[in-house]
Amino acid sequence: MAYRQTDKVAARLAVTRRSILDAAQGLVAEGGFAAVQMTEVAKKAGVATGTLYRYFSSKEALCRQVFREVSTREMGMLAEIASGDEPARERLTKVLRTFAGRAVRGRRLSYALLAEPVDVNLAEERSFFRRTHAEIFVGILEDGIKNGELRKIDARIAAACIAGAIPTALIGPLAPQSHELDNNPDRVVEEIVTFCLAGAGVALPESNRQTRERRTTP
Template identity: 85%
Template sequence: MVYRKTDRVAARLADTRRGILDAARELVSTGGFAAVQMTEVAKKAGVATGTLYRYFSSKEALCRQVFREVSAREMGMLAEIAAGDEAASERLVKVLRTFAGRAVRGRRLSYALLAEPLDVNLAEERSFFRRTHAEIFAGILEDGIDSGELPKIDVRIAAACIAGAIPTALIGPLAPESHELDNNPDRVVEEIVKFCLAGVGVPLAASTLKNRERRKTA
């Protein structure tokens, strides 16, 4: 009986913590990290403000966990694509389109993750997020060079350039006051893809043609 009670208590605590994080993420998705006020999170999660502080010592700690969870989910998705069996150029296109495409579809949350002014702790999380992103690109580029599909380049520098270029290119379009994505968000995504591919010596048209030919002969 003691163990069953302990399990129930642990499950309840986990559910409460999950509810708090979900509530905070929803606030970030609509108003950025600036919208995460502890009283608002508590209200949205259905708990007392005092209860909130039992799980997270401060707003900064809560925001940091939200940042980590959302970033880990996105990076996991990109890493899975990067580890696929397709040719390097095809995986590169998929990762670029997935990252940029999900960013424009989840515009407000993406702006918070990529561009919103943050405190030191969250800025550290953003830097880690970008380094992880660069590592994913580096792995794809190394595969492409090893197979002879891509020209020889400095993989680390090229990957860092791509990882920095995408958020920089998205800052303007994702900004809350911008209307650039209202009519044709796909154009922004394709321009980012085209630029990044050209930067590593793979024009988008050539990559697209190669992938079509591969599918025909498969």
């Protein structure tokens, strides 16, 4: 008779797998993907090192899953905002501010996801999620153009420019050796938001501009 996994065993395996992934993500958040060593993951997860390989064939496979989970969560959050009922301009602003704001608050993890030198597998994941990020902007821009909120532009080219500009702008401030975020992280966020909105032909309302000025004043 073929072995059939019981619900209890499946639940236990799922818990162990979750513990391993959480441990690996914690290490990435502390020191980037370079900090993910299988012995350290095992220690943090409370399992034997050999146990890790029952769930993930290699460090690369484990890192890829961590990258995929975190990126999927972040993109899901942005997609939810983008699919809301607010005007396109408001959704665009919220998506920009949410992405940049979460990046500066989770600085080390964000740097690992956006800019840390990685192997080809993680580079593939990064490229996939950047395309996903751009598609979120495509939807908002197309809505805005269709409704007359935004000027007529090539939504796909504009979205690609915006999705590329954000991580590029964040690389320097997020870098481990940088001190740019130490005193005024809001300034970085608001500069990114303002630049990307301008690229889409959107000017900040006066009330928002005044708020931005207060946030960016040292």
